[in-house]
Amino acid sequence: MFFNSLSFALFLPAVFLLYWFVFNKNKSTQNLILILASYYFYSCWDWRFLFLLVFSTFLDYYTGIRIEKAKTVTGRKFWFWLSIGINLGFLGIFKYYNFFVDSFSQLLNGFGLQTSPLLLNVVLPVGISFYTFHGLSYVIDIYLKRIKAEYNFVDYSLFVSYFPLLVAGPIERATHLLPQVKVKRSFDFEKAKEGIYQFVWGLVKKVVIADTCATYANAIFDNYESMNSLSLLLGAVYFAFQIYGDFSGYSDMALGMSKLFGIDLLRNFNYPYFSRDIAEFWRRWHISLSSWFRDYLYIPLGGSSGGMAMKIRNTFVIFLVSGFWHGANWTFIAWGFINALYFLPLLLLKKNRSNMETVSLYWNWSSLRIILSMISTFALTCLAWVFFRAKSIEDAFDYIGRIFTNQSFLPQYLENERYSYEIIILIVAFILVEWNSRTQVEPISGRYSTLKLALSIAAIMALGTYSDYKEFIYFQF
Structure with a gap:
């Protein structure tokens, strides 16, 4: 169900x-x-x-x-x-x-x-x-x-x-x-109303964003050997939004429906794709699992109390175990290892506790640096997601290698194509909505909540018609 x-x-x-x-x-x-x-x-x-x-x-x-x-x-x-x-x-x-x-x-x-x-x-x-x-x-x-x-x-x-x-x-x-x-x-009517808003927004993430992106991500990953560089890049981006919409959508629905019963659950996602470095990304992605490994594995191993060698060892243990927790496949272990490598420079430079505040942008050169940091962090994340999605480590390396060698950036037609360029517009619109709501739990509450709720339901009804009611990715874990 x-x-x-x-x-x-x-x-x-x-x-x-x-x-x-x-x-x-x-x-x-x-x-x-x-x-x-x-x-x-x-x-x-x-x-x-x-x-x-x-x-x-x-x-x-x-x-x-x-x-x-x-x-x-x-x-x-x-x-x-x-x-x-x-x-x-x-x-x-x-x-x-x-x-x-x-x-x-x-x-x-x-x-x-x-x-x-x-x-x-x-x-x-x-x-x-x-x-x-x-x-x-x-x-x-x-x-x-x-x-x-x-x-x-x-x-x-x-x-x-x-x-x-x-x-x-x-x-x-x-x-x-x-x-x-x-x-x-x-019964708390206001909490129940918040729950409905959060549940509906989670459903938007799943049905409108994740399932739509899955159509293209699956087509590209399943046929990556015939795809050009542009399609392979888009495939990695589509999967990044598929897994985010899928898993954070589930979490939003879980938190939302729980409020209907007067119970608050732990927040699991906090707009991770606006992170400025990998350390910040892991403070915002699957928060309940990251904090679990921190409290029950990282700290008992010595945490950050020892020398740099111990910190590096504990960091790699955490990420490798986290990867293995996700599934019995070497691709997940490789995904964890890659994230540990991403984290290592921040640890060595003692910058892993930077960027603790919510990101803000202004019209200055500092904001340009922040934008570049977010883009580079997202790019590294997408690269790691290729290993998470691929069937084998060999396929992941082959997929990434073809991005740099299949030097063609022309649009390719996909047989199961439904929306063509509209999916890009959909993702951009989703990013803008999330950016505007990054200080909130979910975007529907606040001003014009009734209108936003109506628009969300309309999007679910319109694009959900094409959804195959795919199961959630994390059900396999």
Whole structure:
């Protein structure tokens, strides 16, 4: 069940009405209806994996209590590592087993040793990386005595399985979400209105921007060997806006619909394509994941407290693990490695904490430098996205190489072309809207909100007609 589907358009209002008008007596009934809705939502993908979600929930709930009640350090460590081991074990089996076995087999074949690896023919459970990280952060925080264990199983279950964030984030923290689910929520019309605005803008990003760009990005990447330099450049740009519109659109819809239930989720995107360097980009892109790795991996490794060698090591570890988190393919690891290389000069020059404020432009030479910084950062990001999108590292290098060698910048016709040059106009218009709204959560609120809402719905109806209701990119992670 996709957020941009007819079935979800029926599901969400039904849950909303039950939540506020039938099961609104106390927080327990509110939480129970959200849990049931979440389990139904998840079972629509594949009911067979519902047991995995329930088991993961019970595992971390139980081990969290055992860690808190343990009277010895050894006991605390036992229950802590039991939870960590089982969580990562499930993630490793379902997501990475085939990758490791196949890679090892190819390595042996390279030495002339023929092998027949035993691979698992199993579908990756949707959202496993996200709800696993929810549970891991909860258990780690209890072990480090940052929070107390949650003894109410219904409340904890909702923290893990809350359907707006269940399959593609944002990755929530117990310190942020659990206090909200432990109290009764009262209907707030203004918050609900904000939620509708944010949900609609997320739908614009997905249906109007991402799905439209996907039409061209897929055509170019799938046939890149016959494309000229201009088409290859456009393909990288189209994919950059596809993945941004797709993932940030999902996040906006998740945050928006959550406000309908009186719950605030962590912000996941903050206009990343207006970044002036790669460090700023990663402070603005997939914020919940970046901060998760910062708090639970980078800082425990020593963070920035040691010498430069330690800082460089920790930076590469973070980016490589982040790449591997996205998928079991060497292309994701290469994407993480490239971003670490981008980050390295800023770290060496101690400029990785620059550009902390919101970007502003004026009529002066300094603004020209800022514009060039944003353009160069976006270009580097697009280059890295080629590795993220390509089927193999060889294809990624070949794609990039052809940009510089297929020296033709004439427009090429695509067989599945729908809008031709209009897509460029659409992207430029989207950039201008986002630029004008970069100090806001989303562009629809504020002055003329009713008009902007009407225009957004019109765009969804007009361009959404051509959408194939493609699933969200991050569902595969």
